[in-house]
Amino acid sequence: MTTTVPTLRDTIAKDLRTQITTGHLKPGTRLPSEPKLAAHYKVSTPTIRQALALLQAEGLIEKTHGKGNFVRPTLRRITYTSGARIPFTPDLQTTIRTATLRARGHIRTLLKVPPNTPLTEFHCTTYEGETPRSVARIYVPRDLAPAAHLGSCTWPGGRNADWVKAQETVTARLPTPEEATTLRISPTRTVLTITSVAINSTGRVIEAVLLALPSDAADAVFTTHPTPKEREMDR
Structure with missing residues (x-):
């Protein structure tokens, strides 16, 4: 049986996802800048961007040009x-x-x-x-x-x-x-x-x-x- 090892991108996305879904990062919160996140997780900036792209695709965060990444409000279906x-x-x-x-x-x-x-x-x-x-x-x-x-x-x-x-x-x-x-x-x-x-x-x-x-x-x-x-x- 083959076990898939999570990538750094997936691990970072999982951590941020948990912070969002548990309410630690509340709707409207601005995430730290990409360089600060990269320093915090001890990875490169491109890896951080890949992790953030996953969360954007899931609708958990949104990127505002010139302002940064923000936790999206929870929308009712x-x-x-x-x-x-x-x-x-x-x-x-x-x-x-x-x-x-x-x-x-x-x-x-x-x-x-x-x-x-x-x-x-x-x-x-x-x-x-x-x-x-x-x-x-x-x-x-x-x-x-x-x-x-x-x-x-x-x-x-x-x-x-x-x-x-x-x-x-x-x-x-x-x-x-x-x-x-x-x-x-x-x-x-x-x-x-x-x-x-x-x-x-x-x-x-x-x-x-x-x-x-x-x-x-x-x-x-x-x-x-x-x-x-x-x-x-x-x-």
């Missing part, structure tokens, strides 16, 4: 519910920006529209206090945008839209540079992404949603309703 545009609870606030653009590439494929079809884009970021919790880009064909509930990022296709189903794809991956910046997370911290398309009664795709959430503080809940035929077969 938020839940994305199937069929929504973004996670929604009374404690979350949302900022919305809009833009007009033409359908190209992946977005055109999701919406199943001809190239250069006019679209309206809604860029929605949810916050808990001052902390970003999710970021979503919502794309709606321009001829449908006036009918959409523009004041909300919550309801597919708008509160009164003729949508009958949503097809959703869930993926765990590293964030794009823009997602990492908007969510204020490390580029090595995994995000949960949900790509959703809403379809109306005629089979037309009426919107596409690209949602990203830090995966260590989010859950996704999907509810399945059996068809009448499936219910009959279960009897």
Whole structure:
């Protein structure tokens, strides 16, 4: 049986992790500088950076440019519910920006529209206090945008839209540079992404949603309703 010997990086990360999880290092605490940590643990600065990178990837600390590394506040988990545009609870606030653009590439494929079809884009970021919790880009064909509930990022296709189903794809991956910046997370911290398309009664795709959430503080809940035929077969 082979025994794996912890590296210096792992040993230092474990020690700092324990100090954070036991409350010795409290949320908002600034860690000593990298040279001071290197002197304390009697290792090189690159080794300290590797250990800190592990903790950043776990969401335990965050690095602020020009200021240093800080213990992150403990965030409660938020839940994305199937069929929504973004996670929604009374404690979350949302900022919305809009833009007009033409359908190209992946977005055109999701919406199943001809190239250069006019679209309206809604860029929605949810916050808990001052902390970003999710970021979503919502794309709606321009001829449908006036009918959409523009004041909300919550309801597919708008509160009164003729949508009958949503097809959703869930993926765990590293964030794009823009997602990492908007969510204020490390580029090595995994995000949960949900790509959703809403379809109306005629089979037309009426919107596409690209949602990203830090995966260590989010859950996704999907509810399945059996068809009448499936219910009959279960009897």
